[in-house]
Amino acid sequence: MFKFGLALLLLTVAVSAQQPQTLRSVHKIFIDPMAHDLVERNELVRRVRLGVLKHQRRAVTALRNQNRIDDIVLRELQNELDLTEVQLLDSSDSK
Numbered sequence: 001m002f003k004f005g006l007a008l009l010l011l012t013v014a015v016s017a018q019q020p021q022t023l024r025s026v027h028k029i030f031i032d033p034m035a036h037d038l039v040e041r042n043e044l045v046r047r048v049r050l051g052v053l054k055h056q057r058r059a060v061t062a063l064r065n066q067n068r069i070d071d072i073v074l075r076e077l078q079n080e081l082d083l084t085e086v087q088l089l090d091s092s093d094s095k
Contacts, residue, residue: 046088053085 064074
Protein backbone atom coordinates (compact mmCIF):
# COMPACT_ATOMS: atom_id res chain seq x y z
CA MET A 1 0.00 0.00 0.00
CA PHE A 2 2.84 2.41 0.79
CA LYS A 3 4.34 2.17 -2.71
CA PHE A 4 0.92 2.76 -4.25
CA GLY A 5 0.38 5.75 -1.99
CA LEU A 6 3.76 7.23 -2.82
CA ALA A 7 3.18 6.75 -6.55
CA LEU A 8 -0.26 8.34 -6.27
CA LEU A 9 1.19 11.26 -4.33
CA LEU A 10 3.90 11.84 -6.94
CA LEU A 11 1.34 11.61 -9.73
CA THR A 12 -0.89 14.07 -7.96
CA VAL A 13 1.97 16.52 -7.58
CA ALA A 14 2.65 16.23 -11.29
CA VAL A 15 -0.92 16.70 -12.53
CA SER A 16 -2.71 18.66 -9.79
CA ALA A 17 -0.28 21.43 -8.98
CA GLN A 18 -3.05 23.91 -9.72
CA GLN A 19 -5.36 22.25 -7.19
CA PRO A 20 -3.59 22.64 -3.83
CA GLN A 21 -6.58 21.39 -1.82
CA THR A 22 -6.53 18.04 -3.63
CA LEU A 23 -2.79 17.82 -3.15
CA ARG A 24 -3.12 18.47 0.60
CA SER A 25 -5.87 15.84 0.85
CA VAL A 26 -3.78 13.20 -0.91
CA HIS A 27 -0.77 13.98 1.23
CA LYS A 28 -2.78 13.83 4.47
CA ILE A 29 -4.46 10.55 3.59
CA PHE A 30 -1.29 8.73 2.66
CA ILE A 31 0.79 10.17 5.50
CA ASP A 32 -1.89 9.28 8.06
CA PRO A 33 -3.98 6.50 6.46
CA MET A 34 -5.70 5.62 9.75
CA ALA A 35 -7.28 9.08 9.88
CA HIS A 36 -9.53 8.48 6.89
CA ASP A 37 -11.96 5.80 5.95
CA LEU A 38 -11.90 3.71 2.81
CA VAL A 39 -14.77 5.58 1.16
CA GLU A 40 -12.95 8.90 1.43
CA ARG A 41 -9.74 7.40 0.07
CA ASN A 42 -11.58 5.80 -2.85
CA GLU A 43 -13.28 9.10 -3.65
CA LEU A 44 -9.96 10.90 -3.63
CA VAL A 45 -8.39 8.28 -5.90
CA ARG A 46 -11.37 8.62 -8.26
CA ARG A 47 -10.99 12.43 -8.36
CA VAL A 48 -7.26 12.16 -9.04
CA ARG A 49 -7.88 9.66 -11.85
CA LEU A 50 -10.46 12.02 -13.37
CA GLY A 51 -7.86 14.79 -13.20
CA VAL A 52 -5.32 12.57 -14.93
CA LEU A 53 -7.86 11.86 -17.68
CA LYS A 54 -8.32 15.59 -18.18
CA HIS A 55 -4.58 16.04 -18.66
CA GLN A 56 -4.40 13.01 -20.97
CA ARG A 57 -7.12 14.54 -23.14
CA ARG A 58 -5.11 17.73 -23.46
CA ALA A 59 -1.95 15.78 -24.30
CA VAL A 60 -3.69 13.72 -26.98
CA THR A 61 -5.17 16.84 -28.53
CA ALA A 62 -1.74 18.50 -28.47
CA LEU A 63 -0.26 15.49 -30.29
CA ARG A 64 -2.90 15.83 -32.99
CA ASN A 65 -2.34 19.59 -33.23
CA GLN A 66 1.39 18.92 -33.71
CA ASN A 67 0.52 16.42 -36.48
CA ARG A 68 2.16 13.61 -34.51
CA ILE A 69 -1.06 11.58 -34.65
CA ASP A 70 -3.94 11.78 -37.11
CA ASP A 71 -7.65 12.31 -36.45
CA ILE A 72 -8.40 8.58 -36.49
CA VAL A 73 -5.90 7.89 -33.73
CA LEU A 74 -7.18 10.92 -31.82
CA ARG A 75 -10.75 9.58 -31.92
CA GLU A 76 -9.65 6.10 -30.84
CA LEU A 77 -7.74 7.50 -27.87
CA GLN A 78 -10.61 9.81 -26.97
CA ASN A 79 -12.99 6.83 -27.03
CA GLU A 80 -10.74 4.96 -24.59
CA LEU A 81 -10.58 8.01 -22.33
CA ASP A 82 -14.37 8.39 -22.54
CA LEU A 83 -14.89 4.77 -21.49
CA THR A 84 -12.55 5.15 -18.54
CA GLU A 85 -14.28 8.37 -17.50
CA VAL A 86 -17.73 6.77 -17.65
CA GLN A 87 -16.51 3.89 -15.49
CA LEU A 88 -15.10 6.32 -12.92
CA LEU A 89 -18.26 8.42 -12.89
CA ASP A 90 -20.46 5.31 -12.61
CA SER A 91 -18.46 4.14 -9.61
CA SER A 92 -19.33 7.36 -7.79
CA ASP A 93 -23.04 6.94 -8.62
CA SER A 94 -23.16 3.43 -7.15
CA LYS A 95 -22.46 4.63 -3.59
